[in-house]
Every structure is written in structure tokens, then in C-alpha cells.
Amino acid sequence: MTLYRVGRNAPVVKALLDAREEGKQVAVLVELKARFDEERNIEWARALESEGVHVVYGLLGRIRRYTHLSTGNYNALTAQAYTDLGLLTCDDAIGADATHLFNYLTGYSAKASYRKLAVAPIDLRERVERLIEREIEHHREGRPGHVIFKMNALVDRRIIRMLYRASQAGVKVDLIVRGMCCLRPGIPGVSENVRVVSVVGRFLEHSRVFWFRNGGDEEVFLCSADLMPRNLNGRVEVMFPVGDPHLVGVLREEVLGAYLADNMKARVMNADGTYTRRVPKDDEPIVNAQSWFAKARAVPRLG
Numbered sequence: 001m002t003l004y005r006v007g008r009n010a011p012v013v014k015a016l017l018d019a020r021e022e023g024k025q026v027a028v029l030v031e032l033k034a035r036f037d038e039e040r041n042i043e044w045a046r047a048l049e050s051e052g053v054h055v056v057y058g059l060l061g062r063i064r065r066y067t068h069l070s071t072g073n074y075n076a077l078t079a080q081a082y083t084d085l086g087l088l089t090c091d092d093a094i095g096a097d098a099t100h101l102f103n104y105l106t107g108y109s110a111k112a113s114y115r116k117l118a119v120a121p122i123d124l125r126e127r128v129e130r131l132i133e134r135e136i137e138h139h140r141e142g143r144p145g146h147v148i149f150k151m152n153a154l155v156d157r158r159i160i161r162m163l164y165r166a167s168q169a170g171v172k173v174d175l176i177v178r179g180m181c182c183l184r185p186g187i188p189g190v191s192e193n194v195r196v197v198s199v200v201g202r203f204l205e206h207s208r209v210f211w212f213r214n215g216g217d218e219e220v221f222l223c224s225a226d227l228m229p230r231n232l233n234g235r236v237e238v239m240f241p242v243g244d245p246h247l248v249g250v251l252r253e254e255v256l257g258a259y260l261a262d263n264m265k266a267r268v269m270n271a272d273g274t275y276t277r278r279v280p281k282d283d284e285p286i287v288n289a290q291s292w293f294a295k296a297r298a299v300p301r302l303g
Contacts, residue, residue, distance in 0.1 A: 013044045020051050027054040065095035069240045071207040071222050082206040085222050120237040131212050132162045136169045138215040145171030146213040148256050153180045155228040167193040176259045178205040186271040196269035199259050201290040220248050258289035
């Protein structure tokens with residue numbers, strides 16, 4: 001049925017509620033922008049929703065879907081001490097992927113591929129490996145390869161082997177790993193092109209960022225997962241792209257660049273697995289990445 005100006009006390013609304021109580025499946029589309037009827041429509045739409053009626057607002061083509069994705073969660077306590085990055089986007093492909101993902105989680109979809117998201121345990125691992133392999137191919141073809149990964153932990157053997165292969169091919173690998181890192185940098189013939197930095201300060205570094213030079217057409221992804229078997233194989237995790245060129249530049253220069261330049265709270269891993277605390281050289285400015293971010297001011301361009 002298509003009903004125009006239902007009104008505040010319309011019997012049809014009670015009839016729909018009665019049908020729902022009798023176990024009938026009820027779906028209603030509400031046009032909230034109906035002139036003069038917005039308040040009444042909102043009231044009865046809420047009443048229907050509260051009884052389990054499936055209510056859709058607006059018309060196809062006139063609805064914009066927003067998706068919020070983050071490297072962390074919505075825990076009000078840990079949010080005061082953890083550093084995380086989030087993205088609010090109206091990208092249609094990401095929105096569609098998120099819808100498919102929620103349908104997959106609730107058992108309403110068996111979709112095994114996504115347009116822009118990479119989802120563990122379905123394809124996140126394979127996507128990261130393909131991106132590393134692509135960087136190796138770029139380097140072999142004369143376009144300098146470079147990856148920068150920031151995460152809490154690097155434990156997964158397959159990913160570590162891929163990063164060793166990248167280093168051996170000549171790709172520059174910068175790793176910002178707060179906690180456990182099973183990769184050893186600076187080993188001749190194995191990982192001499194790898195640098196591992198751990199930043200430990202007032203806040204717990206929690207964001208995961210994967211940046212790829214990609215032959216000059218750089219790409220950056222944010223991710224909820226660390227590169228660990230439990231994240232890649234045994235949990236539902238999401239990696240998502242940041243498409244806006246300005247935001248890509250901010251992440252590369254101001255976020256990753258600040259951590260790589262930190263000389264107050266950073267420790268550099270040696271080839272034997274020990275760490276050496278970095279201190280400013282005589283000709284270096286003092287760089288404390290967390291202090292800059294905490295003061296909510298622009299971080300100097302660090303390259």
C-alpha cells in the first residue's frame with residue numbers, strides 16, 4: 001500500500017502493529033521529508049521500530065550511507081589512553097561492503113569478496129601479501145619500492161617472510177611496531193633494508209597503518225588487525241583504504257613521518273633483537289610525536 005498523509009492517530013498504524021504482534025512480517029518505508037508531517041511520521045516510525053517492524057527511511061537514490069571505520073573500538077576508558085585513527089566516509093563502495101559484512105556476521109550473506117574492504121579471515125592476509133608483492137615488482141621494474149607499516153605487533157611468519165623478501169629485493173621497509181616484533185632488521189643479505197622503531201610514551205600506540213609507495217601512486221590503508229595469526233586467521237578484522245589524497249599525505253608526512261622522526265620516545269631495534277633508545281643529535285630538532293599530537297596542533301612536515 002502507498003499511503004499519503006497518514007496522520008497522528010491513523011488506524012493503519014495500529015493495524016500494522018497488530019499484524020506484527022500476530023507474527024506477520026511487516027516492512028514500512030517512511031518519507032521523513034513529507035511537508036508538514038515530519039514530526040508525526042517520526043513518531044509512528046519509532047513506534048513501529050520499537051515493536052520490531054522493519055522501517056526504511058527515504059527512497060533509493062535519495063539516501064546517503066555513511067560508514068565509520070576505525071583502528072580501535074568505542075571503549076570510553078581505553079580511548080583516553082590509546083591512540084587510534086578513524087575514517088568517516090560516504091564512499092558508496094565502502095558502505096556497500098560494510099552492509100555485506102554485517103549481513104555476513106548475522107548469517108544473512110555468504111559473500112566472500114569485497115570491493116574495497118579486506119576482511120579477515122576471508123582475504124585480509126592475502127590482500128596484504130599481494131600489496132607487498134606488488135611493491136617488490138615495482139622495485140624490480142625500476143620504480144623504488146617502499147613500505148611503511150605501523151602496528152602493535154608483528155608475529156605472523158608468512159608476512160615476516162614476505163617482508164624479508166621485499167628487503168632482499170631492495171624495497172625499503174620501515175616498521176613502527178610498539179610491542180612484539182619477531183622480525184630482525186639489519187641482517188646482511190636478509191633484512192638490511194628494514195628499520196624497526198618502537199614508540200613508547202604516555203599514550204599506548206594502537207593504530208595500524210599500512211602505506212605503500214606503489215610506484216609513485218601511493219596507497220594507504222588503516223586496519224583493525226595486527227599482523228598476527230590470531231588476527232589474520234581467527235578473528236573478524238577489517239582493513240580499509242584512505243582514498244582522499246590530502247588525508248593520504250597527512251598520514252604519510254605528519255603521522256608516520258612524526259613517529260619515524262621521533263627521537264625522544266623511540267627505540268630502534270638492533271639486528272640481535274635488542275633496542276637502543278634514540279636521542280637527538282646535536283643538529284637535530286627534538287621530536288616527540290605524542291606531545292605534538294596531544295597539543296592538537298599541526299605537526300611539522302617531516303617527509
